[in-house]
Amino acid sequence: MNNKRLFTTMTALLLIVSLMAGCSGNNKAGNGAASSNAGKGGKEKVEITAWLTPQWKGVLNASEQGADYDSFLKYAAEKFAAQYDKYDASVKVEVIAGDQRDQLLNVNLSSNTPPDVFFESVFPMGDYVHRGAMVPLTDIVDDEAKKDIDQSFWDAVTFGDDIYFYPFQHNPGTLVYNADMFRAAGLEKFVGSENEIKTWTMDEYQQILDALKTNLPKDKYPNAYPMALYAVNNQGDTWNLAYLRTFGSPFFNNEGNIVLDDEKGAKAAAWLKKLYDGGYTNPGAESVSSNDANAMFQNQQLGISFTNPILFSNMKTNMENGTSPKFDVRLANIPSESGDPLSFTYVVGASVFQSGNAKKIEVAKDFVKFFSTDPELVKSSKNGIPVRSSVAEELKGENPLFAAYDANSKYLFNFTGNVPGYSQLREVLYPELQALYLGQKTPEQMVKDYQTNGNKVIEQNKAGSVIYNK
Amino acid sequence: MKLRRNIYAKENMTGYLFILPQMLVFLLFLVYPIFEGIRLSMYRINYQSETFVGFDNYLTLFHDPVFFKALVNTVVFVVFIVILTVGFALFVASAIFDKNARYVSFIRGSYYIPVMVSMVVMSMVWSFLLNPANGLISYFARDMGLGAVNLLGNPKTVMPVIIFVTFATNVGQAIILYIAAMIGVPKDLFEAAEVDGASRWQVILKILIPSVKPTTVYITIINIIAVLKIFVVIQLLTGGGPNNASVTLMYYLYNNAFKYNQLGVASAVGVIMFVITLLLSVPQLKSMLQDK
Numbered sequence: 095m096n097n098k099r100l101f102t103t104m105t106a107l108l109l110i111v112s113l114m115a116g117c118s119g120n121n122k123a124g125n126g127a128a129s130s131n132a133g134k135g136g137k138e139k140v141e142i143t144a145w146l147t148p149q150w151k152g153v154l155n156a157s158e159q160g161a162d163y164d165s166f167l168k169y170a171a172e173k174f175a176a177q178y179d180k181y182d183a184s185v186k187v188e189v190i191a192g193d194q195r196d197q198l199l200n201v202n203l204s205s206n207t208p209p210d211v212f213f214e215s216v217f218p219m220g221d222y223v224h225r226g227a228m229v230p231l232t233d234i235v236d237d238e239a240k241k242d243i244d245q246s247f248w249d250a251v252t253f254g255d256d257i258y259f260y261p262f263q264h265n266p267g268t269l270v271y272n273a274d275m276f277r278a279a280g281l282e283k284f285v286g287s288e289n290e291i292k293t294w295t296m297d298e299y300q301q302i303l304d305a306l307k308t309n310l311p312k313d314k315y316p317n318a319y320p321m322a323l324y325a326v327n328n329q330g331d332t333w334n335l336a337y338l339r340t341f342g343s344p345f346f347n348n349e350g351n352i353v354l355d356d357e358k359g360a361k362a363a364a365w366l367k368k369l370y371d372g373g374y375t376n377p378g379a380e381s382v383s384s385n386d387a388n389a390m391f392q393n394q395q396l397g398i399s400f401t402n403p404i405l406f407s408n409m410k411t412n413m414e415n416g417t418s419p420k421f422d423v424r425l426a427n428i429p430s431e432s433g434d435p436l437s438f439t440y441v442v443g444a445s446v447f448q449s450g451n452a453k454k455i456e457v458a459k460d461f462v463k464f465f466s467t468d469p470e471l472v473k474s475s476k477n478g479i480p481v482r483s484s485v486a487e488e489l490k491g492e493n494p495l496f497a498a499y500d501a502n503s504k505y506l507f508n509f510t511g512n513v514p515g516y517s518q519l520r521e522v523l524y525p526e527l528q529a530l531y532l533g534q535k536t537p538e539q540m541v542k543d544y545q546t547n548g549n550k551v552i553e554q555n556k557a558g559s560v561i562y563n564k
Numbered sequence: 565m566k567l568r569r570n571i572y573a574k575e576n577m578t579g580y581l582f583i584l585p586q587m588l589v590f591l592l593f594l595v596y597p598i599f600e601g602i603r604l605s606m607y608r609i610n611y612q613s614e615t616f617v618g619f620d621n622y623l624t625l626f627h628d629p630v631f632f633k634a635l636v637n638t639v640v641f642v643v644f645i646v647i648l649t650v651g652f653a654l655f656v657a658s659a660i661f662d663k664n665a666r667y668v669s670f671i672r673g674s675y676y677i678p679v680m681v682s683m684v685v686m687s688m689v690w691s692f693l694l695n696p697a698n699g700l701i702s703y704f705a706r707d708m709g710l711g712a713v714n715l716l717g718n719p720k721t722v723m724p725v726i727i728f729v730t731f732a733t734n735v736g737q738a739i740i741l742y743i744a745a746m747i748g749v750p751k752d753l754f755e756a757a758e759v760d761g762a763s764r765w766q767v768i769l770k771i772l773i774p775s776v777k778p779t780t781v782y783i784t785i786i787n788i789i790a791v792l793k794i795f796v797v798i799q800l801l802t803g804g805g806p807n808n809a810s811v812t813l814m815y816y817l818y819n820n821a822f823k824y825n826q827l828g829v830a831s832a833v834g835v836i837m838f839v840i841t842l843l844l845s846v847p848q849l850k851s852m853l854q855d856k
Contacts, residue, residue: 204827387697
């Protein structure tokens, strides 16, 4: 009896001890902290993690065997480790979904386990700079890189006095149109050449929308609409931001505050509402996502939609593979009242998180510098548009559109204004657009409320910004 | 006497040791987070520091119209979904509990299938059906000449649609519980009612419903708690829109915690939700305990 009791007591104690051991496990190991273990060649072993959101498949292109979103960074990591002589470095590469980026980063930052390197578009990452979560990369940028990469890209990645992202490629946002649909609606004269980014005036754009609405043969294009409009969430909101600049609003002032609440801003909002109410867009913009719009365009249900080089190239690949209907797709600029195209770009590059471990930060910075400058690896930037003039020049034969994108670069506007709290600011825009499309707010009320609520977000975030409170 | 007390103490000690692992898990993963949540709700949390701000986060909430919209929407969801679930489950269970066993199994299985399917999958299916641009429902509506139908984009219809989707997914659980409870009601009560010439309606009203009261209380409590936390269907179907018309407390909490990085404000929402759940559940629990 006593033995039995002793056995049960011991079992219970064992359970407790194992449970406590499990709970109190040294999480430094999980942290990937630089261990003092000797690695290859007697060098100290340092393991870092690199995250990326899906950008392009393969090292150089998607046709490679086993091409995936992490192929490039994995290859770069191998090449880096083979030549690196400071430590026995290894890089663990993970792909994360773009829409889970903030959730994953916030959770990992709260638990002090951020990734060491993050490869992503710069625009949603600025908040992390303002929050003090990133390490400046100014010291790894040399004069040669500064000369090879245009100043507008350095401006986009500079917060305060420091550079926080190493520009790798960029993805300019444009419109895409179905040239076959244009021809079917009698719009041949508005179709640009294959390697051109066509610029239309506002009057021409309205003529195009009118013709697509009324002249399209219903038997060939049933349930088709002239242009894409969406506002269910923040995805693809940069095009919505561009539309709000159509009538010349500068959007941000020099102090980094929103200044949309004026005649120009209200006129742009009224224009969007007029397009929606006039049946020039897909129905239900308030509950349609940019993904829906993209799918509709590929199914020939929209004449004009939004795109960037990656989406455009994926679209063409889908057509070649037969996974979506094949038709003639071409690029156009977002029109504006001034006649100049509205042009913006997503600069994509790597950043280094403040992990608190000096060795890991050192390795992470060396890794970023390595794959952002290695002559072989930087060629992969052709999957978007290379930020390096040398690469664009070398590969212009492969992609004739490089020249057209380059011609657009003088019209680039910085859509984030590098303001603190930009991610939160994005959450303010789409509910206002929904209210506009539903008729719950007038265009004047919408721009007024967006400015008030948006500036409140910016002010709150300025208070906690390490850049503004240096 | 002393010896007996020692024996009792030893026997109790074994029992306590057995529940100790569970108590540790309970304290670590349930009680501690509650207190930590209350503490965090009084701090402004940055990546680098925590600053004590007292009730500032609560004041921020009370000045935010979206918070009140979320609160009202959540209450509406709780009231309608719980009433619909209890009412419909009672109706189905009382209609079939005394029928042929195979028939009962078939009905039970039919209603339970949606419960087994993940809410994410159900939400995605509904999203495909309801998409205003290329969804099946919009397509048929257009074909029938009803024009563009956008049930999720209309502030008047978005709430009823979400209530229906959630109710349709959850009601199977309540039906199963009711059928089990009704089968357990002593047969002699029904026989006595039959002898007295009671109608089916009277049997349901006077015997069946009072007999399954503990089940009703249980279903009500678990549904209140579940619906208070309604999130997936909002995230996948509407994103809280249009213009915050379907935002709920849980979705508001998620936005603050993971999109805006306002962990203090998010914790304050969590504390308020905890208090609401307590206030709604305590009277029900009390009545259940008193009955026992």
